[in-house]
Amino acid sequence: MDAVDIAIIGAGITGVGIAQRAQAAGYRVLLLEQGGIGEQTSANSSKLIHGGLRYLENGQLSLVRQSLAQRKALLTLAPKLVKPVPFYIPIYQGSQRGPLAIRAGLSLYAMLSEFDTLGHFNAVDAKEWPSLGLKLNGLRAVFRYWDAQTDDHQLTVAVAKSAQALGAQIKTQVQVEQISHDHSGCVLSFRQSDKTISAEPQQIFAKCVINSTGPWVNQTLDLVSPAIEKVDIELVQGSHLLLNIPPPAGILYLESIFDKRVVFVIPWQGKTLIGTTETAIDSPDKAGITQAEIHYLLGIYAHYFPQHGDENHLRDNIVRHYCGIRVLPKQQGDAFDLPRETLMRSSKSHPHILTIYGGKLTTFRHTAKEALQWASDRLGVRPIKADVDKLSLD
Numbered sequence: 007m008d009a010v011d012i013a014i015i016g017a018g019i020t021g022v023g024i025a026q027r028a029q030a031a032g033y034r035v036l037l038l039e040q041g042g043i044g045e046q047t048s049a050n051s052s053k054l055i056h057g058g059l060r061y062l063e064n065g066q067l068s069l070v071r072q073s074l075a076q077r078k079a080l081l082t083l084a085p086k087l088v089k090p091v092p093f094y095i096p097i098y099q100g101s102q103r104g105p106l107a108i109r110a111g112l113s114l115y116a117m118l119s120e121f122d123t124l125g126h127f128n129a130v131d132a133k134e135w136p137s138l139g140l141k142l143n144g145l146r147a148v149f150r151y152w153d154a155q156t157d158d159h160q161l162t163v164a165v166a167k168s169a170q171a172l173g174a175q176i177k178t179q180v181q182v183e184q185i186s187h188d189h190s191g192c193v194l195s196f197r198q199s200d201k202t203i204s205a206e207p208q209q210i211f212a213k214c215v216i217n218s219t220g221p222w223v224n225q226t227l228d229l230v231s232p233a234i235e236k237v238d239i240e241l242v243q244g245s246h247l248l249l250n251i252p253p254p255a256g257i258l259y260l261e262s263i264f265d266k267r268v269v270f271v272i273p274w275q276g277k278t279l280i281g282t283t284e285t286a287i288d289s290p291d292k293a294g295i296t297q298a299e300i301h302y303l304l305g306i307y308a309h310y311f312p313q314h315g316d317e318n319h320l321r322d323n324i325v326r327h328y329c330g331i332r333v334l335p336k337q338q339g340d341a342f343d344l345p346r347e348t349l350m351r352s353s354k355s356h357p358h359i360l361t362i363y364g365g366k367l368t369t370f371r372h373t374a375k376e377a378l379q380w381a382s383d384r385l386g387v388r389p390i391k392a393d394v395d396k397l398s399l400d
């Protein structure tokens with residue numbers, strides 16, 4: 007049976023980021039993916055490389071600081087894929103967050119970025135407001151700050167290519183079906199995902215296994231024998247609509263008229279993207295946009311951009327819609343307020359398996375660094391092949 011140091015299951019941004027870093031650190035890496043590279047959550051996000059201004063409201067300062075540091079690194083390492091973009095926050099009479107609160111939040115945000123090149127903001131002159139296309143009635147102020155935007159799928163593919171160039175082996179269209187754990191490591195059985203191809207299952211021995219299967223994370227743990235403990239999670243679907251409407255001048259940070267959540271209106275490929283929703287689902291295999299989500303997103307858009315017509319008219323302008331699934335720890339409270347930090351779990355009973363729950367596209371390099379630390383503690387340090395902090399991505 008073939009053997010590797012680290013087998014990674016799932017080639018979303020988390021898995022490819024770990025593969026790149028682990029291979030660069032001198033380990034023999036195999037990455038197994040049941041579909042294509044980065045085709046699931048990592049192709050269905052809001053495509054922002056950002057600190058997450060709104061996380062300041064529930065005190066997630068360390069997540070924001072870490073994300074802003076990663077934003078800075080990605081702007082340097084992947085300038086063709088990660089680009090600065092202005093964000094506009096309009097404040098209306100009756101908005102939940104007034105000019106003082108926004109000014110305070112943006113000051114803290116700039117401070118947490120250590121005043122890097124994007125760490126500044128300003129109040130937009132009223133003469134510029136009409137160019138944003140927003141309804142002007144009741145508008146009191148507009149703030150502009152900066153974050154970055156990417157093509158999430160292309161970024162994931164670029165990291166996978168970098169991992170492969172370093173020597174990582176990536177197998178796509180293969181599904182892991184069984185993980186047998188013992189005192190020395192794990193034997194993974196996997197097979198062609200296309201069940202019409204009658205191929206025998208293949209096996210590989212791995213000293214360490216990293217489960218980065220996104221929303222399928224607990225389904226993957228069900229494949230482990232002997233059985234392993236799982237963290238209770240919530241799966242929350244986020245949907246986006248792409249409208250055949252010319253793109254806005256930047257990203258509009260809007261307060262939902264239904265529940266005060268933040269919803270973004272985003273320029274995307276010459277059109278207008280709106281997202282996102284938060285709908286609890288039972289299984290990643292049940293994801294799919296609902297009529298209630300379409301009503302929610304179009305209702306908000308029609309409210310702020312009345313010149314583009316009412317909800318019914320906007321429905322005819324939907325070019326595409328997509329859903330991604332967030333993995334959030336099960337806790338009391340609204341999904342919107344639950345922490346977005348990545349959770350990593352390895353247990354005494356199964357010391358060769360690391361499981362990754364949740365996270366953000368923006369922080370994939372940080373997640374990879376922590377996962378590699380876990381692997382190095384088990385495998386020892388190897389002669390390094392490359393410094394990923396200097397490898398450009400394109």
Ligand SMILES: Cc1cc2nc3c(=O)[nH]c(=O)nc-3n(C[C@H](O)[C@H](O)[C@H](O)COP(=O)(O)OP(=O)(O)OC[C@H]3O[C@@H](n4cnc5c(N)ncnc54)[C@H](O)[C@@H]3O)c2cc1C
Nearest residue numbers: 016018019020040047048052054182220244330365367368
């Ligand atoms: C709606 C939404 C918007 C978001 N917006 C942003 C944003 O703007 N900025 C940001 O930083 N973050 C954002 N995020 C978070 C970010 O998108 C995710 O954290 C990230 O994409 C998760 O990547 P992943 O690799 O963990 O999971 P995934 O990309 O889902 O990858 C998991 C992979 O595992 C594979 N897999 C599963 N089971 C098996 C098996 N048995 N065998 C083989 N392969 C398997 C799947 O096919 C899949 O490709 C958003 C998330 C959502 C849901």
